[in-house]
Amino acid sequence: MRGLGELEARVMDVLWSADAPLRVRAVLDRLDSDRPLAYTTVMTVLDNLHGKGYVRRHRAGRAYEYTAVESREEVGARLLREVLQSSGDTEQVLLHFARSASPEESDILRRALGRRDPS
Known part of the structure; x- marks a missing residue:
């Protein structure tokens, strides 16, 4: 997708295929990656996607749950x-x-x- 980096696009693929909002850990667990990704890396990517308007987030206890804004x-x-x-x-x-x-x-x-x- 134009305007998205490679990892951002992969994270969006995970969110688009999800049936419900996902926490960072769930996104990380569903990402196919050749190399291990840090939790904080995925958290930063989700924060960037939120800033770009691709995802919305809401508090679920102490964490955020993320969903795609658009299909x-x-x-x-x-x-x-x-x-x-x-x-x-x-x-x-x-x-x-x-x-x-x-x-x-x-x-x-x-x-x-x-x-x-x-x-």
């Missing part, structure tokens, strides 16, 4: 919108994307446009 899909859509807005020519970017889309992506776009409210 993975919502973040992806927001980042796409940011790219389009910063491109200088939204129409050309969208047209280029549509011409380069795979058959599966084209089908998804057609279905989505067919459901779109005309108002």
Whole structure:
């Protein structure tokens, strides 16, 4: 994800796959890592993600529990919108994307446009 470091993205993957808010220890235990990570490293990453607005936290006793503010899909859509807005020519970017889309992506776009409210 744009704007996220490698470890931040992996932490977000853990939060997106969770069914409930997670404490730092639970995030650490669920992270796949080639090298051992310190509890404080994961705590710092979660604090940074909170500061960036990707996660919310609430007190649960003496610790925080963390959840993603937006779903993975919502973040992806927001980042796409940011790219389009910063491109200088939204129409050309969208047209280029549509011409380069795979058959599966084209089908998804057609279905989505067919459901779109005309108002």
